[in-house]
Amino acid sequence: MAEPKAPTATIIKQHSEVKNSLPFADTRDFDDASKGFIATLEPTTVTNSSNVPVWNNDVYDFLQGDSPLTANPSLWRQSQLTAKDGLFEVTEGIYQVRGLDLSNTTFIEGNEGVIVIDPLTSRETGEAALKLYTDSRGVKPVEAVIYTHSHVDHFGGVKGMVTQDDVDSGKVTILAPEGFLEHAMAENVYAGTAMSRRAAYMYGATLDRNQRSQIGAGLGQTVSTGEVTLIAPTDIITTTKETRTMDGVLMEFQMAPDTEAPSEMLIYFPGRKALCAAEDATHTFHNLLTLRGAVVRDPHGWAKYLTETIDLFGGKAEVVFASHHWPIWGAHHVVTFLTQQRDLYAYVHDQTLRLLNQGFTDLEIAEEFVLPPALERAWNTRGYYGSISHNVKAIYQRYLGWFDGNPAHLWEHTPVDRAQRYVTLLGGTDATVAAAQTAFNSGDFRWAAELLNHAVFAHPGRAIETASARALLADTYEQLGYGAENGPWRNFFLSGTKELRSGNFGTPTATASPDVIAQLTPEMLFDALAVQVNGPAAWDVRVSMDVVVTDMAVRYRLWLSHGALVYSKAEQKGEAEVTLTGTSRALTAMAVYGLDAAKLEENGVVVEGDVAALEGLAALLEAGDPNFNIVTP
Known part of the structure; x- marks a missing residue:
């Protein structure tokens, strides 16, 4: 991994201005x-x-x-x-x-x-x-x-x-x-x-x-x-x-x-x-x-x-x-x-x-x-955790959503497709990196980051072609991190620097612990399963499953409908292909092991009916990827 770089004159000047503008004597x-x-x-x-x-x-x-x-x-x-x-x-x-x-x-x-x-x-x-x-x-x-x-x-x-x-x-x-x-x-x-x-x-x-x-x-x-x-x-x-x-x-x-x-x-x-x-x-x-x-x-x-x-x-x-x-x-x-x-x-x-109602984005x-x-100038109102910049955007999002009303932003290309077009327009990767280097040298790190992000995303899976872009983008994020007053901004910039220099570090910690999962209600559990269904693969699949929650004296019917996993407590026509029975706590094993019949039974869930139907539904579930890329395509 490359050694950290020194702060540039732009960052040093910025820090001096901060020291002169805030009441550090307090x-x-x-x-x-x-x-x-x-x-x-x-x-x-x-x-x-x-x-x-x-x-x-x-x-x-x-x-x-x-x-x-x-x-x-x-x-x-x-x-x-x-x-x-x-x-x-x-x-x-x-x-x-x-x-x-x-x-x-x-x-x-x-x-x-x-x-x-x-x-x-x-x-x-x-x-x-x-x-x-x-x-x-x-x-x-x-x-x-x-x-x-x-x-x-x-x-x-x-x-x-x-x-x-x-x-x-x-x-x-x-x-x-x-x-x-x-x-x-x-x-x-x-x-x-x-x-x-x-x-x-x-x-x-x-x-x-x-x-x-x-x-x-x-x-x-x-x-x-x-x-x-x-x-x-x-x-x-x-x-x-x-x-x-x-x-x-x-x-x-x-x-x-x-x-x-x-x-x-x-x-x-x-x-x-x-x-x-x-x-x-x-x-x-x-x-x-x-x-x-x-x-x-x-x-x-x-x-x-x-x-x-x-x-x-x-x-x-x-x-x-x-x-x-x-x-x-x-x-x-x-x-x-x-x-x-x-x-x-x-x-x-x-x-x-006031400003969004005047048409500002x-x-x-x-x-x-x-x-x-x-x-x-009050220390307790400074943006150490929530910045003015991203909080203003959050308010805009809360009231108006992601779209700013400009039709050019209604149907934009994906980051990779957009990057490829920008890099071509700029004359190729080398020319893009050269333009970014000029911006970096002038202290315009925000523009350098935008140009280099395009250069990196224009060549998915081809690190050799983007080596110079990655290196300079890492340096750029580093300078932005050095300058950030907001703690999460600094950490985001410097984490981006680290992944560009040494590779994806994944997810070191997760909050969905066994204790947390054990508190899921049945309906929360079904919702958690529903967001894992591979919709296109499930378009034409018809599977029904009953879940009997013994300590709540309730029976749910779950089924696939046009790729969506839905459920109801109301009595449904016909018999389900497979039935799972257990306490609300035992059934949370579905959040840990998916719909693996053997694992469910090991954890106190009774599986009855067509196990193949359960396996078919299980095959449609896709867990999230804790190692997805952020600063690379």
């Missing part, structure tokens, strides 16, 4: 991020049962002193803050562990035990966080676990803190907002293969940790790679102002669906005058459309819920803490912070709508968009 965030520190792991490394590291925060020890020329000074500052790890006291009776995963976990002390909020991403980091807490505060029983929302970094470590038996016996309550389980399943299963592959780019999963490579992800440093676990909620919050008292701790909830997550809630602790903002108010402009891929989020509703937060708790809360980053103390500062966050989402939403709006100076 060190309040560093004071707040260190406040209440008690202890940390030494070393800050977490391993799995095979002694393989699943988390290592010590690799970020290089984040010291002034920013290097290979990193945007603003992102470097953010990474210094998010890399701070350990157990911290937020206020009396509330403690956070930060820097042991992408997210934080919080311990609320009650009369006898503790309530855990958001137990991190994986079993191993969850267990390590609990031990760090108990080593300093003493062993206390976990009375309840609260999931603030439906993203994996806020529930995946639950079995590092409690067991399924604890919950089944009633010893531990699992509390979550309405819709939690359905949304947690949908995001991690239906499009899980593609999301996981792209997430490897977004978090720089395979990148080295150093000044020239991965320095963080803006929201946290990266995601742990341990075992993702899940225990289904036993208590659901449905209404704002709903309360619970657990182990003597009174909690008031605010529902905030379709904000940072489809299922999300905030929590106020009146006795501690503390507000948990979940992930709706953090020290960054968050993603409206995460670069790994997801449903576009609603900034209009997001802003409205933050207004409601201020109305409900402003002036009361003396500290606000969240599922990422560090707290804010002081009633006045809490309101200022929440107001800045609210105004950010409201302004970007409203101004994007998403690219044009994103290129010219400027925040009010008061928001532009």
Whole structure:
């Protein structure tokens, strides 16, 4: 693999402008991020049962002193803050562990035990966080676990803190907002293969940790790679102002669906005058459309819920803490912070709508968009995780979709076909690379990337013809990475650099773990199978299958109709060719093994009828490819 290249004069000049335009002398965030520190792991490394590291925060020890020329000074500052790890006291009776995963976990002390909020991403980091807490505060029983929302970094470590038996016996309550389980399943299963592959780019999963490579992800440093676990909620919050008292701790909830997550809630602790903002108010402009891929989020509703937060708790809360980053103390500062966050989402939403209604496209709006100076210079509104550029495009997509109205963009050629035509027009691959080199030398890396992308895609499967284009495109992405203020942008650019130089690294981690799959409802399971059917191969196939779910006393009929796998609970005419019978949990083996009769029976599913029909349906299923190409055709 080629050695990293030095930053160009263009990038060095850009970094100098950043240093001169932002208030780097303001060190309040560093004071707040260190406040209440008690202890940390030494070393800050977490391993799995095979002694393989699943988390290592010590690799970020290089984040010291002034920013290097290979990193945007603003992102470097953010990474210094998010890399701070350990157990911290937020206020009396509330403690956070930060820097042991992408997210934080919080311990609320009650009369006898503790309530855990958001137990991190994986079993191993969850267990390590609990031990760090108990080593300093003493062993206390976990009375309840609260999931603030439906993203994996806020529930995946639950079995590092409690067991399924604890919950089944009633010893531990699992509390979550309405819709939690359905949304947690949908995001991690239906499009899980593609999301996981792209997430490897977004978090720089395979990148080295150093000044020239991965320095963080803006929201946290990266995601742990341990075992993702899940225990289904036993208590659901449905209404704002709903309360619970657990182990003597009174909690008031605010529902905030379709904000940072489809299922999300905030929590106020009146006795501690503390507000948990979940992930709706953090020290960054968050993603409206995460670069790994997801449903576009609603900034209009997001802003409205933050207004409601201020109305409900402003002036009361003396500290606000969240599922990422560090707290804010002081009633006045809490309101200022929440107001800045609210105004950010409201302004970007409203101004994007104003401009699209004047006929500007998403690219044009994103290129010219400027925040009010008061928001532009506030550190907590900077685009470390969600940039102005891609969030504006997300809002455009939410309201108008992918088409900008220009007929020339209605029926474009595929990337390979378009690339071949552009390269021919430019006089061939050598001429295209030469033009890109000129753009690179002038500091126009965006144009160089576009030209070189065409040169690479014009020759699918022929690396020799594109060697020079790949090499220069890798260098170009590297410079764009060095310049990026947004953590995921930097990781995307540098991951592209790595794959161009050393080959496809695939998908190092996936969130569709056995625990997650085990929570699929039958209909979610059928939907997951349906998106795997090779439609053209199934056009003329007629297969019917009954699935009997014994613990739900329900029978489903599934059948192929013009290549689509459909299902119904209604009674159908005739007999199905094959019948599968089992509990809802046993039937989730279909998500793991497909429709392999022997494997299904090994896992407690009874197969009756024409096994050949089941095999015929199984032959039509195509699992996703976790190694699909991104920067090459």
